[in-house]
Amino acid sequence: MKVAFQGEPGAYSEQAVFNYFGNVATKPCESFDMVFDAVVSDACESGLIPIENSLAGSIHQNYDLLLRHDLYIVGEYLLRVQHCLIALPGVKKEEIKRAISHPQALAQCAAYLRRLGIKPEQGYDTAGSVKMLKESGARDAAAIASHRAAEIYEMQILEEGIEDNSENYTRFLATSKTAVKPEGEAKTSIVFTLKNQPGALFKALSVFALRDIDLTKIESRPLQGTPWDYLFYIDFIGATHEETVRKALDHLSEYALTLRVLGSYPRSR
């Protein structure tokens, strides 16, 4: 089995692939588009994409890509993000004057860096920053990335868990050409559009509330071409092979202009 992810080897997405799928072959991709393309073209059986971070919020580009591609969501995985301060072997923490990483990782370690008087420097990628640092040979700089990135590039971890807020999780979705029928507790993701009229969203949510179906996420995205109209993405507990869910979706299609089920999949805790 081969799984596509976005980033360099050692990226948090690659860690999520191994944690979720076990010991599989991986395909690093430059962009999220390429992760989707890898599955569509059968180069990979699955692609694992980040959809939401507990601090930064949704990765909207991936919502848009789910809509543009004919793939199913077949699983979810929650990764606890732990940032490491990484330097060349032999470098001491006191020597570090600047830290290179992806802007979001820098932001998540901002208080830590301020406390140590380390200047943040934007890089394009977390694992990529480790690679760059190694190539540059700089001894006054560190990179911020995963434990695994330090191992891959044979670099030294000066400190682990340097994120300011420990409640830092990223939710990933596994995509595939084939839908799954989940056993046990499941989640379903759907996307729909509504008539732009008073109470439209209220009616749409009623199909779940009236059946005690628990929503776990709602996200709105602009509908291209018609300003101030929205697509709604909803995740709820349950699977499409369950009668209650089937009835709720039948009911929703009475109000929705368009409705697509992106997939039912085992819930991750």
Added chain:
Amino acid sequence: MKVAFQGEPGAYSEQAVFNYFGNVATKPCESFDMVFDAVVSDACESGLIPIENSLAGSIHQNYDLLLRHDLYIVGEYLLRVQHCLIALPGVKKEEIKRAISHPQALAQCAAYLRRLGIKPEQGYDTAGSVKMLKESGARDAAAIASHRAAEIYEMQILEEGIEDNSENYTRFLATSKTAVKPEGEAKTSIVFTLKNQPGALFKALSVFALRDIDLTKIESRPLQGTPWDYLFYIDFIGATHEETVRKALDHLSEYALTLRVLGSYPRSR
């Protein structure tokens, strides 16, 4: 009167300031944070911030900043975004090999650039790209920015309206230390949190639906520190001095853990 905006002189935000406020003094700010700080510190009477683009979606950073600051929303403005291809005086369109601009502006002109065989090059800002281009003196390059940016830097507009999708609008919000009581058709923006239980959002929306109050926007953002709990931002038609709206908000506070009115303001069409 002095109004803060984010960007260089000639930015789309500055255009929105003049369109909305008329001939006022402006304060260009490097970041959105600094636009909020300018109002809090009384350096400016108002700050105008982009909150949503009809193609790219919400600017989530500004939702987060609204929450962190004790300011009111006092107005909204819809700007039609029209991108221009801008070059040094005397340069011909056929000479252009690359175009520099903010990544979002480049993305909005991607098909146009491909058609002309022009390579996109990322800059930090639309108006800033015009400034940089002028300083570099490059004759094989263009910048993508507003009509006004071309005028300010005395550059040539090779083509106007080069965006791929003409339904390109940005919605701006005006902030102030003092709330307003809008005459005529009004909008109100609120932010609230809910207990994480089945039907919570449905109940929250019922307070509007049962009173025929029209929602125009719903947005969710992560609640810092409690993963997978959300803040909800809602815009609706009406003002807090109207009895129906007051009753709806009283009703909502029965379900909401926290509720804050960000402001009532005249609706823009």
